[in-house]
Amino acid sequence: MSQKVRIALDAMGGDYGPAVVVAGAELALARYPESEFVFFGHTALVAPLLAARPALKSASQLVHTDIVVRMEDKPSQALRYGRRKSSMWLAIDAVKKRQADLAVSAGNTGALMAMSKFELKTLSGIERPAIAALWPTLRGASVVLDLGASIGADAAHLVNLAVMGAATARILFGLDRPMVGLLNIGVEEAKGLEQVREAGRILREERLPGLDYRGFVEGDDIGRGKVDVVVTEGFAGNIALKTAEGTARQMAEYLKNAMSRSLGARIGYLFARSAFAQVRERMDPRRANGGVFLGLNGIVIKSHGGTDAEGFAAAVALGYGVVRDQLLAKITAALGRTGKESDPALGGAAS
Helix, strand or coil: CCCCEEEEEECCCCCCCHHHHHHHHHHHHHHCCCEEEEEEECHHHHHHHHHCCHHHHHCEEEEECCECCCCCCCHHHHHHHHCCCEHHHHHHHHHHCCCCCEEEECCCHHHHHHHHHHHHCECCCCCCCEEEEEEEECCEEEEEECCCCCCCCCHHHHHHHHHHHHHHHHHHHCCCCCEEEEECCCCCCCCCCHHHHHHHHHHHHHCCCCCEEEEEECHHHHHHCCCCEEECCHHHHHHHHHHHHHHHHHHHHHHHHHHCCCHHHHHHHHHCHHHHHHHHHHHCHHHHCCEEEECECCCEEECCCCCCHHHHHHHHHHHHHHHHCCHHHHHHHHHHHCCCCCCHHHCCCCC
16 A cells, blocks of 8 residues: 555545535545545536645546436436446545546435446355445443445354454454354343344354453443444344434533533633533544455445535545454454455355
8 A cells, every 4th residue: 555545535425415526525635634535526516616725636536427327316227327427436436447446426326336346246145335434432442333335134144244343453452352242132042032032142252363352241331332343134123213303413412502601601611611511522422433244355334414514524434444453354363364265154155
């Protein structure tokens, strides 16, 4: 990898398109000067935004396309009309051609996953990629996956997620054997869906290297930081994520209203202003914006579609760190060490 980290951006993706993507890239460049950007989008919309930011423009390249994947498109539709010519596809293709180290998009999640899988293919032994993100907890942070890349999961896929999540936690947190838990409706072994119980049995009996399986965890265990890695299928993971984000905003609004309700409250706020600022920062969903698609032969980061510039910059920062830490190479090595390429029970191909 070169000294610079070259980042391909889907400039047209998300609810707000170039306005947020360009502004977010400017923030990211200020924090990570060793970044370079390739924007894929409509020149008439992107070029003026870059022209207003000379430092960013000098570190960027703009590739024109007027084809945009819409947020409401089904993945099959996006593949039909956006293949090889949309801003989303071209950003991913830059990673495939090694013209960029990673791609970042705030666009349609299903389309981004479908295009990424089609273009980059999956790692050996991995059938379906997953979205993994850092979840703020009382202990610091946990890796949570899958947060919505695909719906449903059999036992082998959940074990795949556990291995990839543990590899990510080892790199990001510096742990030899991260604690791993399966999200379930209870901690008892008899509870939950059959595929979750079966995945738990495999993880318990196989004692895979590089992770410490701690059994089932419940929803409230995520924020407590009971384990370093929380594994779930995408439907439940996405609901958990959106619920947590909504709760954080709700609590922030409660605090704001309470502090302005009376003169005494306003005076008390002045004395505790720094403490409240720390709480507000910890609860800000933008800090945790961005999920990495694990299991692909390349790095793709998904930003929330409705984020602002600060949130998009956080997604870019996640990708920057993933590349600098060589996460892809280390996950590939971790999958090889578990023997997943040869053990059908763990989702690999039979030898």
